[in-house]
Amino acid sequence: METHLQQQLESLKSALLSMAALVEEQIARSITAHVERDIALCELVIGGDQPIDAMELEIDDQCIRLLALQHPIARDLRFVASSMKITIDLERMGDIAVNIAKKTKQLAGMPQLKPLIDLPRMADLSQSMVKDSLNAFVRGDEQLAMDVCARDEEVNQLQDQIYQELLTCMTEDSGSVPQAMQLIFISRHIERLADHATNIAEGVVYFSEGRVIKHHAADDPNQPPTRPESGGPA
Amino acid sequence: METHLQQQLESLKSALLSMAALVEEQIARSITAHVERDIALCELVIGGDQPIDAMELEIDDQCIRLLALQHPIARDLRFVASSMKITIDLERMGDIAVNIAKKTKQLAGMPQLKPLIDLPRMADLSQSMVKDSLNAFVRGDEQLAMDVCARDEEVNQLQDQIYQELLTCMTEDSGSVPQAMQLIFISRHIERLADHATNIAEGVVYFSEGRVIKHHAADDPNQPPTRPESGGPA
Numbered sequence: 001m002e003t004h005l006q007q008q009l010e011s012l013k014s015a016l017l018s019m020a021a022l023v024e025e026q027i028a029r030s031i032t033a034h035v036e037r038d039i040a041l042c043e044l045v046i047g048g049d050q051p052i053d054a055m056e057l058e059i060d061d062q063c064i065r066l067l068a069l070q071h072p073i074a075r076d077l078r079f080v081a082s083s084m085k086i087t088i089d090l091e092r093m094g095d096i097a098v099n100i101a102k103k104t105k106q107l108a109g110m111p112q113l114k115p116l117i118d119l120p121r122m123a124d125l126s127q128s129m130v131k132d133s134l135n136a137f138v139r140g141d142e143q144l145a146m147d148v149c150a151r152d153e154e155v156n157q158l159q160d161q162i163y164q165e166l167l168t169c170m171t172e173d174s175g176s177v178p179q180a181m182q183l184i185f186i187s188r189h190i191e192r193l194a195d196h197a198t199n200i201a202e203g204v205v206y207f208s209e210g211r212v213i214k215h216h217a218a219d220d221p222n223q224p225p226t227r228p229e230s231g232g233p234a
Numbered sequence: 235m236e237t238h239l240q241q242q243l244e245s246l247k248s249a250l251l252s253m254a255a256l257v258e259e260q261i262a263r264s265i266t267a268h269v270e271r272d273i274a275l276c277e278l279v280i281g282g283d284q285p286i287d288a289m290e291l292e293i294d295d296q297c298i299r300l301l302a303l304q305h306p307i308a309r310d311l312r313f314v315a316s317s318m319k320i321t322i323d324l325e326r327m328g329d330i331a332v333n334i335a336k337k338t339k340q341l342a343g344m345p346q347l348k349p350l351i352d353l354p355r356m357a358d359l360s361q362s363m364v365k366d367s368l369n370a371f372v373r374g375d376e377q378l379a380m381d382v383c384a385r386d387e388e389v390n391q392l393q394d395q396i397y398q399e400l401l402t403c404m405t406e407d408s409g410s411v412p413q414a415m416q417l418i419f420i421s422r423h424i425e426r427l428a429d430h431a432t433n434i435a436e437g438v439v440y441f442s443e444g445r446v447i448k449h450h451a452a453d454d455p456n457q458p459p460t461r462p463e464s465g466g467p468a
Contacts, residue, residue: 063315081301
């Protein structure tokens with residue numbers, strides 16, 4: 001029985017890794033497509049979301065079967081529960097990649113604004129958080145997970161700077177409004193990738209230790225910052 | 235054993251209802267605060283998020299204990315799995331109410347733009363979706379859940395209209411950019427409330443029947459539309 005449970009847990013982990021790899025690829029492509037204004041790559045991203053959606057459903061099924069038939073406990077049970085939550089973040093990150101590709105397509109038909117220095121930096125940082133949160137999950141590396149949570153604040157600050165820069169741009173030149181709006185939306189999408197990476201990292205600490213770090217930053221100065229409220233620009 | 239399981243399921247349902255009631259109250263307050271430009275009410279919303287965060291953690295614990303000790307199967311197991319997912323949507327809806335309150339505070343210090351006719355309509359519609367998705371969950375009312383999913387498209391269309399109206403406003407009068415931006419963010423937050431309600435409604439169909447309706451609209455013309463990609467304006 002024990003062996004069968006372990007096999008099923010390994011199979012679940014492997015399915016999550018496949019889903020994560022697809023999501024990482026979609027994110028990387030959407031950001032490259034944005035930087036290089038590559039419409040063909042945008043289309044590839046937009047068409048590439050379906051397998052991710054399908055994997056979310058498959059993994060949920062796998063978790064339900066595992067719970068029904070194997071009755072995992074303690075760390076194994078927390079791993080399965082975390083997996084069901086992580087698929088939500090992965091699926092939504094996949095949607096965000098599609099949204100970045102759609103906004104990039106809209107931008108491509110407009111005159112180009114001056115390049116934003118902070119946007120590629122913010123994209124790199126968010127991508128590294130996504131990658132590291134997934135690595136932390138696979139290895140059960142709590143330290144790496146805490147490190148991911150700590151980086152979220154930097155992404156929020158960069159987004160703030162980008163927003164202020166684009167706001168100035170729009171007030172000084174109303175002709176720039178349509179492009180600036182698309183860039184604001186893209187920067188918000190990138191910031192939300194970092195939020196989802198933070199959610200995953202919080203889940204890693206939970207399944208490793210049964211310890212909850214989200215929502216608790218104010219209680220303990222040694223904890224990394226909690227995730228920001230979803231959505232709003234900082 | 236059966237009785238104990240049923241008791242724990244009832245207790246889980248009751249905890250979810252308490253969390254949902256708090257979230258609904260926060261949403262209603264944030265929208266009233268926006269419509270009436272009521273700063274004191276904004277502060278109340280901003281300060282009112284902590285109990286919701288705490289309830290998410292408590293309900294997750296309750297689910298884990300229930301899975302570990304009671305080994306629910308079939309419909310009961312799906313109910314517990316759905317509950318863990320629903321808390322994520324509820325918690326994020328709570329965050330959105332806080333974000334609406336924060337944006338409303340920022341708006342209050344700026345000269346008022348002309349009233350947007352579609353924004354209160356969109357807010358009413360989203361609030362009705364939130365209420366109905368939770369009612370559908372409590373009653374296991376699949377028909378009501380499908381009805382919630384079908385209403386999401388109308389919210390997306392209203393958000394589109396609001397966005398176009400504000401875009402015109404900004405290009406015609408650059409002095410309106412800061413206020414218009416806050417209104418765009420608020421309308422996006424309201425649209426995301428509807429997305430979360432749709433997620434909950436999809437979960438209701440799943441736990442009632444073990445049938446998945448999300449991601450499948452393209453396959454079956456009789457299904458309600460799937461939720462839109464998160465984030466982007468339509």
